[in-house]
Amino acid sequence: xxxxxxxxxFVTSFYANTxxxxxxxxxxxxxxxxPEPDIxxxxxxxxxxxxxxxxxxxxxENTTMIHFPSYGDLVVKSISYDTKKLQLLDPKNCVHEVFxxxxxxxxxxxxYYVVKNYTYLNCSAxxxxxxxxxxxxxxxTHFVYTVKPSLAVPLSCSVVKTIAIPFAYSxxxxxxxxxxxxTWELPGCEDSEGKGGLSKTAxxxxxxxxxxxxxxxxxxxxxx
Numbered sequence: 001x002x003x004x005x006x007x008x009x010f011v012t013s014f015y016a017n018t019x020x021x022x023x024x025x026x027x028x029x030x031x032x033x034x035p036e037p038d039i040x041x042x043x044x045x046x047x048x049x050x051x052x053x054x055x056x057x058x059x060x061e062n063t064t065m066i067h068f069p070s071y072g073d074l075v076v077k078s079i080s081y082d083t084k085k086l087q088l089l090d091p092k093n094c095v096h097e098v099f100x101x102x103x104x105x106x107x108x109x110x111x112y113y114v115v116k117n118y119t120y121l122n123c124s125a126x127x128x129x130x131x132x133x134x135x136x137x138x139x140x141t142h143f144v145y146t147v148k149p150s151l152a153v154p155l156s157c158s159v160v161k162t163i164a165i166p167f168a169y170s171x172x173x174x175x176x177x178x179x180x181x182x183t184w185e186l187p188g189c190e191d192s193e194g195k196g197g198l199s200k201t202a203x204x205x206x207x208x209x210x211x212x213x214x215x216x217x218x219x220x221x222x223x224x
Contacts, residue, residue, distance in 0.1 A: 074098070110185070121147055146168040
């Protein structure tokens with residue numbers, strides 16, 4: 001068993017030293033005619049050559065996008081590599097639909113801002129004016145509200161979900177990117193962009209796209 005662990009350390013050390021993940025990959029953009037963000041490690045553009053590891057972004061009509069399986073496509077408004085902030089925009093202009101459906105629990109992203117639990121209510125009748133409905137989630141026969149979880153649920157309402165989000169709905173917040181900021185955490189990564197790279201302990205969880213050596217490494221490991 002001990003020899004197995006020494007062997008794994010040797011292989012991953014060799015792999016890391018011969019194929020380091022550099023933070024100095026050339027930056028790419030979806031468009032040079034519009035203020036699109038620079039894309040480089042830890043992000044990558046779909047179809048980018050040379051291929052390397054990172055969160056995959058893609059271009060749609062010269063706009064930078066990211067896909068989340070739990071919600072769909074979101075516009076990448078800006079990326080701050082210094083503060084590790086990904087600022088997003090919902091193409092459907094409904095940030096609370098994003099909050100309601102976006103599941104970050106299985107990703108390496110989390111909300112950039114402090115979150116707090118709120119409950120979404122779906123009501124068949126309007127609540128008093130002190131409650132503000134979420135227009136993009138409401139219709140002519142149903143009305144959606146975000147309230148504190150401690151609130152007693154009115155008879156005309158049912159609970160949709162209680163979830164930790166950056167803020168409740170407010171008609172005074174017109175910019176739907178407010179709160180729709182994410183940050184990322186790559187286990188084993190150095191924080192300094194200049195140093196770059198992943199630690200050897202993280203290689204098995206986040207290996208750069210190198211089909212030949214990667215397949216060989218997995219084959220050797222699986223043989224044990």
